[in-house]
Amino acid sequence: MCSAPGSASSKRLESSIIPDTVSAMAREISAGGVVLREVSGVWQVALIELQKSEAQSHTPARGKASRKRSRAVFGLPKGLVDPGEKAEGAAVREVFEETGVVAKPITKLSDNKYVYVRTWGDGERVFKVVSFYLMSYVSGEIDDLKDEMRVEVKKALWVPLIEASRNLAHSNERKVLRQAQEYVAARGMPF
Numbered sequence: 001m002c003s004a005p006g007s008a009s010s011k012r013l014e015s016s017i018i019p020d021t022v023s024a025m026a027r028e029i030s031a032g033g034v035v036l037r038e039v040s041g042v043w044q045v046a047l048i049e050l051q052k053s054e055a056q057s058h059t060p061a062r063g064k065a066s067r068k069r070s071r072a073v074f075g076l077p078k079g080l081v082d083p084g085e086k087a088e089g090a091a092v093r094e095v096f097e098e099t100g101v102v103a104k105p106i107t108k109l110s111d112n113k114y115v116y117v118r119t120w121g122d123g124e125r126v127f128k129v130v131s132f133y134l135m136s137y138v139s140g141e142i143d144d145l146k147d148e149m150r151v152e153v154k155k156a157l158w159v160p161l162i163e164a165s166r167n168l169a170h171s172n173e174r175k176v177l178r179q180a181q182e183y184v185a186a187r188g189m190p191f
Helices: 009-026 089-098 147-151 161-167 171-187
Strands: 025-037 044-052 058-060 079-082 101-118 127-141 151-162
Touching: 009 044, 025 101, 025 171, 044 089, 044 147, 044 161, 044 171, 058 151, 079 089, 089 101, 089 151, 101 171, 127 171, 151 161, 161 171
Parallel strands: 025 127
Antiparallel strands: 025 044, 025 079, 044 151, 101 127
């Protein structure tokens, strides 16, 4: 018996197939941070401008035609969790490597889950989970990066928190930034 598309039995069939598809995909676990500091009463967040090749390596797997970006592509600092490493520790490490600043984790904000298509090598679809943490600035100079990081990061900079959302390339990172803003508005920042 064949179910009509959109019918209740068809939807049950689709939901049983989709998890198998995701489980067969390559997986990546990453972590990153929303690093905040206050300067003269203005909250600032550390953002990174990705190198063009790095920005294009995470093409969304939505079947949309890709469009060329002429503007700079900004993101939150993040990267892969190393074997044996905890997500929170990876977030602190990645923030330092990609921005040059040392930051202290305050709280976990969210886990972003998505599928992307690798634009290098095998072109494989990848299921990715990125754990983001709210962090407070401790020390260091923004954009003081090792030369090998310049392959990924064009520059790191402080941006006023109220302006940062419109500078981020990805909607899931804009959502994380809103969560950080809501946390600060409700609780302030423990230093």
